[in-house]
Amino acid sequence: MELPVLIETLRAALETDTVHLMREQLEDIHPADYASAIIEFPINDLWTLLSVLPRADQAKIFGYLPAEVQVELSIRISRRRLSPIIRQMSSDERADLFNRLSDEQRETLLPALALAEREDLLHLSSHEEGTAGAIMTSDYAMLAAEITVAQAMDVLRREAPDKETIYSAYVVDHDRHLIGVVSLRDLILAPVTMRIDELMNHVPIFASVDTPQEEIASLISKYDLLALPILNKNNQMVGIVTYDDAMDVVAEEATEDFHKTSTIGKLEISVKDAGILLLYRKRVFWLVILVFGNIFSGAGIAYYESTISEHIALLFFLPLLIGSSGNAGAQSGTLMVRALATGEIKLRDWGALLGKECLVAGLLGFTMAAAVVGLGWWRGGYDIAVVVALTMMLVVIAGSLIGLSLPFLLSKFKLDPATASGPLITSIADVAGVVLYFSIATWYLGL
Amino acid sequence: MELPVLIETLRAALETDTVHLMREQLEDIHPADYASAIIEFPINDLWTLLSVLPRADQAKIFGYLPAEVQVELSIRISRRRLSPIIRQMSSDERADLFNRLSDEQRETLLPALALAEREDLLHLSSHEEGTAGAIMTSDYAMLAAEITVAQAMDVLRREAPDKETIYSAYVVDHDRHLIGVVSLRDLILAPVTMRIDELMNHVPIFASVDTPQEEIASLISKYDLLALPILNKNNQMVGIVTYDDAMDVVAEEATEDFHKTSTIGKLEISVKDAGILLLYRKRVFWLVILVFGNIFSGAGIAYYESTISEHIALLFFLPLLIGSSGNAGAQSGTLMVRALATGEIKLRDWGALLGKECLVAGLLGFTMAAAVVGLGWWRGGYDIAVVVALTMMLVVIAGSLIGLSLPFLLSKFKLDPATASGPLITSIADVAGVVLYFSIATWYLGL
Known part of the structure; x- marks a missing residue:
């Protein structure tokens, strides 16, 4: 069902109070789609539409709701009705929600959970934002090394409903140290009497709780993993980050870098939902700072006032020359920012890239000089043409x-x-x- | 083993001609790491290091090699030695390689393949770049609706080694129409006598061969899929796109958008490996085009030459005012470009965003005006201060x-x-x- 159609159907059902009759039909809709539809409704109707479904579905849909809506529901819906949903959520989504609540709200939520869930939650939500710890989940499958493939399959069958993935299972020793990894694919292909330690991959890829999320995403991408095991400081396994969370990180990081390049602060919600004051705060800081940068250009112009007064025709070319300098700079800057972010280049590559850039920029400068020399001649004669062409070459x-x-x-x-x-x-x-232009002009025109 | 250590070890082994003795040790290294190490060697040594491993490993490592190296190997290594590797590659990687070869090279490669592989290859490589068809693989698992869970497990066990994933299996009818999807997780949990059509999800998410890759990536990300089934124009299933290829798309798209924003053409290889002429070509077009944009600013300045001559102090503020205007524009532009790219906002949202932007920009303009009014007073007195503050407000x-x-x-x-x-x-x-500044100045200063 298309989203607008689904929304209309739900609206009609709410008006005629027949939502409960649609239960079976609604169960067939993907939780992500159902979430997209119900956020169009006021919070009370949203709750009606959510609570009509079985609990496991409710938890899945709840996980797909935007963070603000999750928080609003957590505050508005009674604890008795909400806690079964919270308990069925995956541990990383639960920790995410928890991190967004106020201290008071957290205290309301905690007693609703079982002791084990409570400890897990406090543990997961204690990690710093931006690290592996903050996005990992503790819902992963563990196996002992000594069991057989048949026994392992039984473990996975028993635990499957509670785990984020059973496609990778982690082999740990008695101290929870990670000693291997085995995929469900390998388990299915192996003889049922084979021991796990004979089958497993002995050198699993792993990361630490405080590894930055971008690194996690690039490990998962590089090794085509379904999930990456995360170890604490004592090398004990404490969680996994799944590929779908890594995909979100890749997209978020790109957005953040994009925004940063243009001096916009980190925006955690969509620009469509962001309030006026939030957008103002995220933009004003650098805008004011950069004013002071531009004062230097102004001072440069002021310093050459006498040159300018004598050859007012020079002013015509000012925007063109400093614009080209800025555009060429933006190009190479963007290439570097992105290549540094994706890890294609490292700090030590600067020297090698500098040499290449000199040649590329030289060619570009020459082309640009050729493009404007005629214009210089036309507007200001031979001397101005020389000054403009020479300056263009150098500023690029x-x-x-x-x-x-x-x-x-x-x-x-x-x-x-x-x-x-x-x-x-x-x-x-x-x-x-500015400085190059007017010093070349002053020198060449003999002022 | 750390990469530099691995490279040194391999170098030593090559010098003493003992690579074959290390075979078992080398088999434990992840194919992605082994690929990173061997690309540091000349092509003949690279081949020695590759061919010492079992064929299945060779194909995996070959898939992780950069495209240029794959092509070079395909040209330099005899067909007899290369074809077993090519045949073991996954079908999407094979099609990728094929697309990069010249017509002549393709004709050398094709006879080395079996008829089915050949048809598959020609089929996969016929799709337009940037579409789902160009990154899909035909190595997916298909099931008939009438079989039982036990029979399905047998099918998957038999086909697992050849398939990119067996974690999602696709249920098709006699005409290859997609009628459902079933996960290995569900298969493992279900009673062995259950029929697939009772177990399967009847409304699978799918896309078409000509769907753009960004849309594929966002579907996979939105629904947390392992793979997305791809249908042809007759609604028959022809391939899948796996999550790891979608992750690559997300990163590539972000890089491309990043570059485009700063007028750099699409760069298919890393900036580190790109040649000087390639970089020149990717940058020169827009740089020259934009010169003509800046001519308008120059013309604006030239038009107001008499105002400027009378109040040369106005020039001091020119970079500051047009710089702030550009910076504020870059901020809102970046927010929009990224939000449009990620689908957060649509064309129809322009009106709503415009109203909000007016308010945000008004606040920003007011702050900026306050930031420069003192400077205006100091450099040029009361009148200039008013002109500068008013202009700043309006240009932001x-x-x-x-x-x-x-x-x-x-x-x-x-x-x-x-x-x-x-x-x-x-x-x-x-x-x-420029126009705002000097027309306000001309008007206010009564020139």
Whole structure:
């Protein structure tokens, strides 16, 4: 059923009070789709539409609801009705919700859980944001090394309904140290009497609770894993991160880098839902900071006021020259920011890339100079044409090298290379453009 | 083993001609890691290091090699030695390689394959780049609806080694129409005598061969799928796209959008490996185009030459005002480009976002005006301060609205909203800034 049709059907059912009659039909809808449909309704109707389904489905749909709606439901719906859903949620989604609640709300929620769930929740929600710990789930399947394939299959069958995945099972020793990994595919193909330690892969890929999420995502992507086991400081296994959470991380990271490049602070909700003051706060800081960067360009212009007064025709080319410098800088800056973010290049590659960039920028500068030399002649004669062409060549090279180097410099100082790199590069390239232009003009025109 | 250690070990083994003695040790290394190590060697050594391993491993490692190396190996290594590897590759990787070869090379490769493989290859490689067809694999597991769970398990056991995944199996009718999907998890939990059509999910999520890859990735991400079935125009099942290929798409798309925003053409290889002429070609087009955009700013300045000559102090604020306009525009532009790319917002949302942006930009403009009014007073007195503050307020609003609207406009004309949006917004905001500034000055200063 298409989303608009589903919404209309649900609206009609709510009006005629026949939602309960549709139960079977609704069970066939994918939880992600059902979640997309019910968020269009006010919170009380949303609850009616959710609670008509079996509990396991309710928990799945609840997990697909946007974080704000989850929080609102947690506050508005009585604990007695909500707790069965919370208990059926996967442990990582539960921890996520918990992290968004106020202290008071958490205290209301906790008693609703069993002791084991409570401890698990407090444990999972104690990890720093942005680390593996914050997105891992404790719903994974563990096997002992000494059991047979047949016994392992029994374990997985018994535990399957509670686990996020049973397609990878982790083999641990008595101290929960990870000693191997075995896939359900291998289990199915192996003789039933084979021992797990003969079948398992002895060198599993793993990460630590405080590994940054981007690294987790790139490990999962590099090794095509379904899930990545996560170890604590004592090398004991404490959770897994599944590929679907890693996919979300890849998309979120890209968005964050994208925003940062243009000096927008980290936005945790969609731009469509963000309030006016939130958007203002995320944008104002760098906008004001960059004003002071532009003052240097202004000061550069002011310094050459006498040159400009004598050759007012020079002003015509100012936007063109500093614009080209900024554009060339933005290009090389963007290439570097993205390549540093995806790990294609490292800090030590700067030297090699610098040499290449000089050649590329030289070619670009030459082309650009050729593109404007005629315009210079037409507007200002031979002398101006020479000044403009020479300046264009140099500013494109200068801008490109600034664009190349700034992300490395930010990275060197342990800052995210994406931070404000777009406007910072433009600002610095502008200053360089102004100074180069007018000093060449002053020198060549003999002022 | 760490990568540098592995490389050293392999180098030592090559020098002493003892690679074959290390075979067992090498088999324990993950194919992705082994591929990263052997690409550090010249092509002949690389082949020695590859061919020492069992054929199934060779094919896996070959799949992890960069496309250029795969092509080089395909050309340099004799067909007799290469064809067993090619035959063991997964069908999507084989099609990928095939697409990169010249017609002549393809003709050398084709006879090395069995008829079925050949047809499959020609079929897979006939799909347009960027569509589901181009990344799908035909190595998926199919089941008939009438068989029992026990029979289905036998099918999967028999087919597992050849299939990309057996964790999702697709139920098709006699005409290959997709009628359901069943997960291995469900199969394991179900009674062995149950029929597949009782167990299967009757409303599988699917896509068509010509669905764009970004949509495939977002379906897989939205529904947390392991693989997405792909249908041809007659609604027959022809392949699947697996989650790991979708993850690659997400990352590639983000890089492409990132580059496009800063006017860099689509770069299919890493910036580290790209040659100078390739980088030049990918950058020069927009750089030259944008020169002509900046001419309008120049013309604006030239038009107001007399105002400027009388109040040369105005020039000091020019970079600051047009810079702020561009920065504000870049911010809102980036928010829109990314939100349009991830599907958070649609074309029809423009109106609602415009209203919000007016308010946000108004607040930002007011703050920025307050930030520069003192500077205006200090450099040029009361009148200049008023002109600068008023202009700042208006250019921030104008820049923001241009930044907000341009991506929608590009999208409306069926262009990718990311295309050149950064510099285009800056160029247009610059022109608007120049015109606003000097017309306010001319008017207020009564020139």
